[in-house]
Amino acid sequence: MSVAATMPRFLEMERKYGSLIRGMRASRRTQASGPQKHGGARYSQFMTLRGGMSRLIDAPRDSLPAESVHLNTPITKLTRTHRGWCLEDRGGRRRVADAVVIASPARHAAPMLRRLDPRLADQLASIEYASCAVVSLAFRRDQIKAPLNAFGFVVPHVERRFILSCSFSSEKYEGRAPGDTVLMRVFIGGAMQQSLLRMPDEQLLELAHWEVADLLDIDGDPIMRHLTRQLHAMPQYHVGHTRRIAEITERLDAHPTLALAGSSLTGVGVPGCIASGKQAAARVLAGLHQSTPTPPTTMSSRPPSPPSLSPPSNARVVSP
Known part of the structure; x- marks a missing residue:
């Protein structure tokens, strides 16, 4: 895996301080010498x-007009026309x-873009x-003899x-299970043990237990x-991933009103996906302003209107 793509902060610490341990110590000293905050909310790392996470999807869905959301409508082809995008x-x-x-x-974006830019499609397809299976198990707290003094463990x-x-x-x-029970999620499979996912559901449940x-x-x-099977759900940031993303970004420069977002590019976690979505929205918004013709200047007694940050009035939004 590419450290630059998966854990860029660790790579920066190693380059700056010579080791992760020295980098962690320096970070702690900086935090200790900084201003102490009092009052306000205290947020955990998690x-x-x-x-539930489904609310993250439900909120924008519920805020949009019903006719603007098209479910179970996979897009197979994207082409550029004089009117915009088809x-x-x-x-x-x-x-x-x-x-x-x-x-x-x-892997779904690549076929859409094949006719538009074969090289861009090849980079995405690469x-x-x-895949993995996620097994949720619940036990009474008195069934577990080992101390639960952590948030979980990696094997x-x-x-x-x-x-x-x-x-x-x-x-x-909070709120995931009653106080006398423990809810845990067990992950099976991944890039190193894909063959385990050939097992039937019952065997995977027994294996996790x-x-x-x-x-x-x-x-x-x-x-x-x-049990939930997450098929082809985890993009693998292999060595060279940052170079691939740089080329994808360069090829998109020819299409200012087209953007890519999601975990395939620069962030497998939810914060990374949200950040890429914001960047994509800003990109196409800027592209729309660039493509909107500026009306000729005429003499007028009216004061000029302030610049608008909203999309052009003829902009249409399609959710494929």
Whole structure:
């Protein structure tokens, strides 16, 4: 994996201080010598939405006009026209838009852009993805003998275990389980153990239970268990990923009203996806202003109007 793409802060610390340990110590000294804040909210390193992460999707959906959202409408082709952009879906229906933001995984974006820019499509198609299974297990707190003095654990491949990690969801976030129970999520598969995902659901559930029971000294069966398969969900930032993204960005310069966003590019976490979405929106907004012709200047007694930061009046938004 590319350190520059996955953990750029660590790479910067190593270059600046010579090692991560010295960099961490320097960071702590800087924080200790800084102004002490009193009052206000105290935020943990781990935060989420009280009603679940689906609320992050529900909020913008509910704020948009119903006719502007088209579900189960995969776009297969994107072409440039004199009117802007033409989007064609699998059923052959076409829609025209002034600007387009493609926020799909790279493996779906590549076919859309094949006719527009084959090299750009090739770069997107070369981004590999890994899959995993997420097993949620709940136990009574008195079933677990090991101390839960952490938010979870990661399992190195050298340990030859059959799970990638385990997150103690109820320890990280409030309201995820009653006080006398523990909810945990177990991750199986990934790039190193893809073959495990060929197992049936029941075997994956048993495998997750067996592993955490052994590692955390858990007695008895879980009081709840649930399995979700996340197929091709994790983009792999291999060495050279930053160069690939630089070339993708350069090729997009020819299309100011077209932008890409999402975890395939510069951030696998939710904050990274939100940041890329904001950057994409700013990019196409600037492109729309550039493409809007400026009216000729005429003599008028009226004072000039202040500049507007909103999209041009003829802008249309399409959610493929």
